[in-house]
Amino acid sequence: MEFTKTLSFSLLFLSLLIPTMITAACTNAVCRRGDPIIHFPFRLKSHQLQSCGYDKGFDLTCGSNGVNRTTITLPFSGDFTVEMIDYAAQEIWINDPHNCLPKRILTLNLTGTPFAGVYARRFTFFNCPTSEYLRFRPLNPITCLSDKNNTVFATASPRVVNYMLSQSCREMKTVEVPVRWPFYEQAVSYSELSDNLWLTWRVPRCGRCEIRGGKCGIKSNSSRETICSDAHKPAIPRRARYAIAIGAGIPGTLIIFGLLCFIYSKINLCIKRRRLVPHSEINNTQAHSLQSSIMIMGLDGPTIESYPKIVLGESKRLPKIDDSMCSICLSEYEVKEILKTIPPCQHCFHADCIDEWLKLNGTCPVCRNSLEQIFPSENNILS
Template identity: 80%
Template sequence: MDLTKLISFSLLFLSLLIPTTTTTTSTVTCTNAVCRRDGPIIRFPFRLKHQQSHSCGYDKGFDLTCDINAGNRTTITLPFSGNFTVEEIDYAAQEIWINDPNNCLPQRILQLNLNSTPFSGVYMRQFTFFNCPTSEYLRFRPLNPITCLSGKNSTVFATPSPRVINYLSSQSCRLMKTVYVPVRWPFYEQIVSSSDLSDNLWLTWRVPRCSRCEIKGGKCGIKSNSSREIICSHVHKPAIPRRARYAIAVGAGIPGALIVFGLFCFVYSKISSCIKRRRLVPTPEINNAQAHYLHSSVIVMGLDGPTIESYPKIVLGESKRLPKVDDATCAICLSEYEPKETLRTIPQCQHCFHADCIDEWLKLNGTCPVCRNSPEQILPPA
């Protein structure tokens, strides 16, 4: 039996040992809803007010509406902060992305209050707003003005940079307010001088916790109309998890690796004996610095566990939106990313991979599989 048949037989055997199972505990029957074709899907814990029953949502904080005056766009009302357009909902990551329907999000940020909502920022970053004279605009030319807050005689800037804050404070600018802004993930870009803050606000919710259910492909919801218990139903377990498939691939590669290693040892021994017989003239001595350079250029060291775990992980949403728009395939296993898969990012170069793939890779190789840069090489200068 050749190696290919052996691997195929092993996969078939494992699929019989690990059958696909389904959990069928029932929840309240609710159908998905949308406000318009390109709008986000509305399901538990959110509820489309006046169209879905009360038990289809978690509580009033998750009520959504369709704003006819704004092109039938999905809208959420935050107490003390007003109405916001819902751009997208990632149920597996438990994130909702909102923006201002009037296209002046910075103005809404200045009054944003999440205290009476079930939401908090995914990542919070401090921004300081300044109002500067337009007549001196050339001094601040590298900065990005907030157009919707600026006027004929004044220009408004928002910056997270302490250096820029100190500079504007020393000029004829008036400090307006310092606020925390829910920014997008990941935020490993270089420190920006200023921003017009027009990007979506990224919010998350902690209760109800349906992330694991969504990742497993289940349906999260209330158990019954008379109960507020949250359960996960219709969970489909894969026949062979990705980690098992990865282990099989590695295991299948071991025989081939042993053969290559054996051939290498054989050839190396022959070359060594040949060199000894010919008594070649010894090469000039290599000093310690050269030896260290040659040694470090050949040996590839992997990363330790804490370092790998410090790299951020995300659960891919239904939109499959990633920091790099051309990142659609894992460069290690060559499989396209699918919603609800867990990915890990190398912070410095922003390349994404399946978490289990890159974890195994980094244990053996301390470089990015795509750009081949090591963390030490691609860290920004101090």
């Protein structure tokens, strides 16, 4: 009986230990200095075990045909170099090893891969006579697709598309191009093509594990179920952190409100005294003191309301790669929460949190940039 209990305990201990051992056996790999670090769900073929990757769609190599770079092969589109992998955001940035990404975009097909575009932006390619090149400035020509007789352009601007169609240009193709974030594209003149393709994967979902400092991997060789080992749980639960933030925020708001009331009473008193004293008796020192007592705090309602809102999706992708927590209430973002973006710096916050902040402060809580000074010009660019 005692032997049976000991055997059962040993089997239970091994069952808990084996998944961790499988995950720990998969060490990081890299093709060359400066290339992305490769670990689950990706696998460097001929360097890591089959179980170190999620499936064949995540297999990488160190290049071929003289290209000594981290390379991924898409079944219907060929080889691409891997410029960067963001495991927390579950994004991979790829490019053409022969430096003609627009040509590859024209035939891009993600069928049969675990990847999809982070965001899609519709671009139209045009072939125009080189002799009329100056007419299409400031569009940048795609050099690797052009020759001495024809110049190729690409644009995502409907206004520019209509103009090109009215000229002596031939429309080549309209394609959906994977981009990182729509705001970035809107801020670029005429919405030109970016330098990389931005792809994401939905499965396996290891982003939360990466954010917590854990190691994601397959639970066993016979299963596609994933586990997260060595993850660090937050010392304080979200609700507790939210309660602390609220508890600290209310007294802080009361103190600021009391300070504003005090300053207002002083300013009001100065104004009353000024009405009783002849203008000639107010010297320059008194006027300077009165001006320095006036404090401008916070933004007006229409400005705050004009900042763009975002409903957070399942992928939890935001403009800033490492943006996963509201720096005001110190709570992690949850799916379907309403966030608000500050356009000049692209920092995100809970909509309710940043609204209350901006009523009292005219700066970004993270970078402290003055929003009153730079928002109007940035807004003109985005329009």
